[in-house]
Amino acid sequence: MTTPISFARGAPAPEALSADLVARCTTLALEADGVRVLSYGGGGGYPPLRAYLARQHGVAEEQIVVTNGSLQGFVFLLEAVFSPGDRIACEAPTYDRALLQLNLHDMDVQAIPVEADGMNVDVLAAECAAGRVPRLVYTITNFQNPAGVTLSLDKRRALGELAERYDFLILEDDPYGRLRFEGESLPGLRELVDPERVLFTSSFSKIVAPGLRVGWIVAPTEIAAKLATAASRTYISPSFLAQGALHQVCEGGHLEGNIAHVTDLMRERRDAMVAGLSHLPDGTVCHPPEGGFFIWAELPEPLSADALHGAAADAGVLYVKGSDCVQAGGERTFRLAYSGVSPEEIAVGMERLGEVFSATR
Numbered sequence: 355m356t357t358p359i360s361f362a363r364g365a366p367a368p369e370a371l372s373a374d375l376v377a378r379c380t381t382l383a384l385e386a387d388g389v390r391v392l393s394y395g396g397g398g399g400y401p402p403l404r405a406y407l408a409r410q411h412g413v414a415e416e417q418i419v420v421t422n423g424s425l426q427g428f429v430f431l432l433e434a435v436f437s438p439g440d441r442i443a444c445e446a447p448t449y450d451r452a453l454l455q456l457n458l459h460d461m462d463v464q465a466i467p468v469e470a471d472g473m474n475v476d477v478l479a480a481e482c483a484a485g486r487v488p489r490l491v492y493t494i495t496n497f498q499n500p501a502g503v504t505l506s507l508d509k510r511r512a513l514g515e516l517a518e519r520y521d522f523l524i525l526e527d528d529p530y531g532r533l534r535f536e537g538e539s540l541p542g543l544r545e546l547v548d549p550e551r552v553l554f555t556s557s558f559s560k561i562v563a564p565g566l567r568v569g570w571i572v573a574p575t576e577i578a579a580k581l582a583t584a585a586s587r588t589y590i591s592p593s594f595l596a597q598g599a600l601h602q603v604c605e606g607g608h609l610e611g612n613i614a615h616v617t618d619l620m621r622e623r624r625d626a627m628v629a630g631l632s633h634l635p636d637g638t639v640c641h642p643p644e645g646g647f648f649i650w651a652e653l654p655e656p657l658s659a660d661a662l663h664g665a666a667a668d669a670g671v672l673y674v675k676g677s678d679c680v681q682a683g684g685e686r687t688f689r690l691a692y693s694g695v696s697p698e699e700i701a702v703g704m705e706r707l708g709e710v711f712s713a714t715r
C-alpha cells in the first residue's frame with residue numbers, strides 16, 4: 355500500500371521540534387521555580403513569561419494573556435467580548451478553525467476576499483460605507499493561513515484608517531511572521547494603528563512546538579482582564595510548566611536560534627514544493643509565499659479540488675479543501691502545507707497530485 359503523504363496539516367516537521375532544547379528548558383524551569391510551575395496559578399498565565407512578552411510588545415504585563423494555544427485565546431475573545439449575531443469580518447479564505455469557531459459562536463461572518471497582497475480592503479471599505487460595519491476585523495497579516503499571502507503596507511494603513519473612521523476593533527493573528535525566507539518584514543498593525551483598537555495574537559506552536567500548547571494575546575487592559583477571567587473559569591490556569599519551559603527558552607536566548615533553524619527547514623520545503631508545482635495542470639493559479647507554512651492554489655475550470663479530494667487521498671496525497679476555509683464556494687481551491695513533510699516527500703506528493711489532477715482532464 356502507498357504510504358500517504360500529508361500536505362493537510364499545518365504542523366512543523368519533526369526536524370523542527372527540538373526535544374533537547376525543551377527538555378533542558380523544562381529542567382531549568384523546575385529547578386528555578388519548581389513549586390510555582392507545578393501549582394495552580396492565575397488565568398492570565400505564568401507571570402515571568404507574561405513579563406517577558408510584555409517587554410517584547412512594549413505593553414503592561416496585564417495586557418498579556420498566555421493561553422493553552424492561541425486558538426483558545428481566540429475562543430475566549432469570542433465568548434468574553436462578543437455576542438452571537440455580532441458582525442465579524444474575516445478574510446476569505448481564512449484559517450479553517452477560526453472560521454469554525456466564528457460559526458459555532460453564531461457570529462455574523464463578513465467574508466472579505468483575499469488578493470495576492472492580502473485582504474481586499476476596498477471591499478471592506480465599501481461594506482462599511484453601505485452601513486455594514488463589523489465590530490471586529492480578524493486578519494492573519496503575514497504568510498496567511500491558508501493563502502500564504504502578506505498584507506501590504508498600504509493595505510495595513512488603509513485598514514487602520516477604516517478602523518478609526520468606523521470605530522471597529524482589529525485582531526491581528528500572526529503565528530507565521532517570524533518565519534520569513536526572504537524580503538522585508540512589515541510593521542505590525544499595533545505600530546500603525548491606535549493600539550487601543552488592535553489586539554495581537556501569536557503562538558509558540560510554529561516557532562518552537564505545538565505540543566507545548568502555548569499562545570498569547572495582547573489586548574487593551576480591560577479586554578485582557580476579561581480574557582484572563584474566561585481562562586480561569588475554563589481551566590483555572592494554563593500549563594505553567596509548559597509556559598515556564600518557554601520562559602527559559604526565551605530568557606535563555608534560545609528563541610532566535612530556534613526560529614532561524616525552523617526558517618531554514620521551512621525554506622527548503624517551500625522550495626521543494628515550488629519545484630513540484632510544475633506537475634499541476636496548466637492554468638493553475640498560485641502565489642508562492644515568502645515565509646510560513648502554506649501554498650494556496652486554484653485549479654483551472656472545470657477541475658474541482660473538492661471533487662478530487664477523495665481521489666487524491668486514494669493516490670496517497672492529502673490536502674485541505676479550499677471550501678473548508680470560506681463560508682461558501684472555493685471548490686477549485688486547495689491548501690498545500692509543506693511544513694510537516696520532508697523535501698523528498700514533497701517531490702513524491704506533488705507528482706502524485708499532478709497525476710490525480712491530470713487523470714481527470
Ligand SMILES: Cc1ncc(COP(=O)(O)O)c(C=O)c1O
Pocket residue numbers: 364422423424425426449494499527529556557558559564567568569
Ligand atoms: C492563523 C492561525 N492562528 C492560530 C493558530 C492556532 O495555533 P495554536 O497552536 O497556538 O492554537 C493557527 C494554527 O494553525 C493558525 O494557523
